[in-house]
Amino acid sequence: MTTPVQQRLRAAGLRVTAPREAVLQVLENGQGGGEHLPVATIAERARRALGSLSTQAVYDCLEVLTAAGLARRIEPAGHPARYEARVGDNHHHLVCRSCGETADVDCVVGPAPCLSVAVPAGFVVDEAEVTFWGHCSSCRSAPPAPGTTPDHPPATHTASIERNAS
């Protein structure tokens, strides 16, 4: 019997291996909840399915899956990379400055690329990757931990302080 994950690996021209299957399955399971998973979490969940799996093997799988277009890597500056199985739809991300929590934002103005920019003659844009920075709801309600205060107070934070003061 062939599982959907095995079919996707084959359709992408990849050899089906137990680690690749487990890693892709973890990403697909997380997609339902809109999860963008750091490598440590992917490794932990894949190990639950496989028994043992080195972190290096997880990195190798993610590399192969990303190159084959089955996974997408999001690299928010200052935070570890995260991976997801939602690919090819040119969606964007909201990233929390404090905890790195990442959420999807759909393309706001139609099909990709969704931003109209002035580009030099001859340059053809085929993708737009936008990161919206701010603070997630749990970080906004928690007191800031020492040492994690961002250099620049984010707009969302400033706005909420002003609202509370008035």
Ligand SMILES: [Zn+2]
């Ligand atoms: Zn947060």
Ligand SMILES: [Zn+2]
């Ligand atoms: Zn995403």
